Amino acid sequence: MIDAPGIVTALDGDFAIVRMEESGCGRCHETGGCGGNNIGRLFCSAPRSFRVLNPGKSSPGDRVVVAIDEGALRRSALMCYGLPLLALFIGAFCGSALAGETGAILGAICGLFSSWLLLRYALRGQTPDQRSQPFIRS
Structure with missing residues (x-):
């Protein structure tokens, strides 16, 4: 903790x-x-x-x-930083394979936007995870 x-x-x-x-x-x-x-x-x-x-x-x-919880910070950082970064690279790679440099730029933008939508949708309807919720210990 x-x-x-x-x-x-x-x-x-x-x-x-x-x-x-x-x-x-x-x-x-x-x-x-x-x-x-x-x-x-x-x-x-x-x-x-x-x-x-x-x-x-x-x-x-x-x-x-x-x-x-000690793992709450790590989980939050992976969700908020790791997922968009991964989506950016995947989008840029796929866009580059389809349309060169312009496709890589557009793919990276689409990857970031899709990760934003995914995070927003995933966190909107979800009840907060009690392990990630700060609480008063004493």
Whole structure:
């Protein structure tokens, strides 16, 4: 699990709006830490708020720890970055085989557009995967 501290600012049914205190996992100073928190502060200094599951019924003002499954980040990145990149290359390859350089350009555009449509359709009607949903641990 990946944990990050935050403060509950509001409630929304079974969810809580949590203002995160850090922009990364907070393990920057530990051995093997990537330093992502420092980079996050550089590009985003404003506090960030997220809507997360609230199974413990925390109330506004509570300091909480928000957790998410470690594989959730990898799955999301593969879906949002890997699929469009793969579709771009497949479209460019097929377009190149059919109509040369112009076909490669049009095929790449069609591949990107089709991956966008596929992701939009796949994520629209789907209930969120509980493994990918951040939640308040404590």
